[in-house]
Amino acid sequence: MAWDFETDPGYQELLDWADAFVREEVEPLDLVLGDPYDKADPRYKALVRPLQEQVRERGLWACHLGPDLGGQGYGQVKLALLNEIIGRSRWAPSVFGCQAPDSGNAEILAHFGTPEQRERYLRPLLDGEISSSYSMTEPHGGADPTLFTTRAERDGDGWVINGEKWFSSNARHAEFLIVMAVTNPDVSAYQGMSMFIVPAGTPGLTTVRNVGVGPERDGGGSHGYLRYENVRVPAANLLGEEGGAFAIAQTRLGGGRIHHAMRTIAQVRAAFDMMCERAVSRETRFGPLAKLQMTQEKIADSWIEIEQFRLLVLRTAWLIDRHGDYRRVRKDIAAVKAAMPKVLHDVVQRAMHLHGALGVSNEMPFAGMLLGAEALGIADGPTEVHKITVARQLLRGHRPVEGLWPSAHLPTRRAAARERYAEALERAVGDE
Template identity: 85%
Template sequence: MAWDFETDPDYQALLDWADAFVRDEVEPLDLVLGDPYDKADPRHKGIVKPLQQRVKDRGLWACHLGPELGGKGFGQVKLALLNEILGRSRWAPSVFGCQAPDSGNAEILAQFGTPEQKEHYLRPLLDGDISSSYSMTEPHGGADPTLFTTRAVRDGDEWVINGEKWFSSNARHASFIIVMAVTDTEVSAYEGMSMFIVPAGTPGLTIVRNVGVAGEREGSHGYLRYEDVRVPAGHLLGTEGGAFVIAQTRLGGGRIHHAMRTIAQVRKAFDMMCERAVSRETRWGPLAKLQMTREKIADSWIEMEQFRLLVLRTAWLIDKHQDYRKVRKDIAAVKAAMPKVLHDVVQRAMHLHGALGVSNEMPFAKMLLGAEALAIADGPTEVHKITVARQVLRDYEPVKGLWPTAHLPTRREAARERHAEVLEHYAEALEHALGNE
């Protein structure tokens, strides 16, 4: 029976290197460079490319992919432990070749792409030379595929795409976009949608605007319009009608990676909280001596560690079963818990910093907004909670009869019947003993 909470020493050495490398070389990039997806930025080649090469030299480049694609083919547990480090910096995933949505797009291109598609799109994506976008959600339907209306119709050797897509992240920097569209209205949405590769600049593809989050003037989430966008028949990804299967393959592992990167953010907020607690002096001494402060720290540590173990256990289950469908409940639970843990710990840390905490001189406000974004991205929290409950309830059957199975009088009577002979024997013996007194 294997039940071990220790990391393999050889892999731990790699994690230790990654930890120091991200801290010393990558995290500073967050303060001096712009968008990691803007490959046209000349500073990218001068600063980031050498760092990426150091990662490759250590064998930690694009570890979610197999050796045939330049990765290590790590399982989800190893990837989770690595992503726990990478989540500290917005540049780290790009430096390690596993940034979303490129990582998910690379994964499905590797699994479902044709040799031609891999040569034209996957290879430069893996080399870090281009960026990509994933165009799934729609303005009116959100992430519910049963409400999607974007259509793709076959016309000879081409597919013609029409519709609108919402929050297609990094579309303005993408060299190509993977879009989900309805190809058969006569069957269910789960069987009637397909995925296509649309190169940037294809006639009819328009970025209506780039949507920012909260205070951002212009963000990186594209509102896209497809008007008679024509792509060759060979740009179909996978099989016709196979979009839902592809999407689930893409999203399952991605949610675990996001969760471990979220733990990195939670730990960063927790560290700032503890540092503030021992540093900030009040008339009664440091904040750390106050009971309310200690409660905040204790609650935060417990929630953080509970969530981390849930994520690692889910990653272990994925590695064990090699089937995301068998771990659907666990993945949904991780997704539902993730934003709440981040929100609660960040809010406590913010409050301990007082006015400084809500100012733009500390990262807490942005982190709080990030927690709310996590509650919506890749399916809203409410949907995932419904999934958890539905999966859990499958293991239960309605009680037969009037009373619940835990009804004490009923259980007591059943216990008496089961042990009636022994109970009666001892009752008679007791009665006999009392009669002899």
């Protein structure tokens, strides 16, 4: 029986290097640089490029991709351990070549793109030269593909796209967008949608507005509300097969959801560390906060929840590695996705509360982290949908009981046990 919680010593050395590197070199970038997706920022080349080269030299660049694409082809367990470190910094994913949505877009281009598509879009994306956007959700339908109305119709040697897309992250900085559209309205959405590569600046593609999150200033956000009006792309820009969008999306989202969870561990641990530091530092008339039982309860509850969540994530990563098929681990990925925002929210809220007025101020990161927790409960499908997936998958393994009483009904079980052991019980009584 193999059951091991240890990390290979060689990989642990790489993790130790990444831990120190992110802490000393990358986390400070969060305080001096702007949007990681703005590749036109001259500071990007000056500060980030040299760090990316160090990551490449260590063999930790784009580790989610195979060696043919410049990565290591790591399994999900190794990626989980690395992302626990990367998740501490807003800039670290870009430094390590695994930033979303570019990482997911790169994955589907690698799996479904033609050689020409991979050369034109994937290569510069992997090299960190450009950014991309995943243009899927719609204003009225959210992330439910069965409600999408954006259409792509074949016209001669190309396709013409019409519709609106909502919250297309990083669209303002993207060199290209991967767009999901209905190509056959007469069949199920699972067979009637396709994906297309749309280069930025294509005529007919306009930004209605850039949407921010929470208190971001108007027009300063990076989530595009986009309108496609007779946007024409060549037939060669079809990604994968016609009607294959849903399968492509699931390939992308399966990995994306687990990677979100891995990085959430880093965020929730950061909040926990701030909570503990505050507990031992802040004095009250009765001594430090750490000596108060309600503070101790917050710390204990938080640590337990973090460890439970981390084990769920690592086990799910292990199952993905074992089966090599996201569909077979659908329940587990959904459970991770459902647990993720709650764990982050609860720990952050406790840490914020222990910091008092400072905690709710803009001089600490808790308000942004709380908003981030809510965003995680919506991104890649709302929490409620994932809970339904978990329940349905679990209920498939159960069958209705035959008869009037539940299978755990004690009188019924007791009578069956007496009948089974009747002879032995009679002999035992007779021998007394």
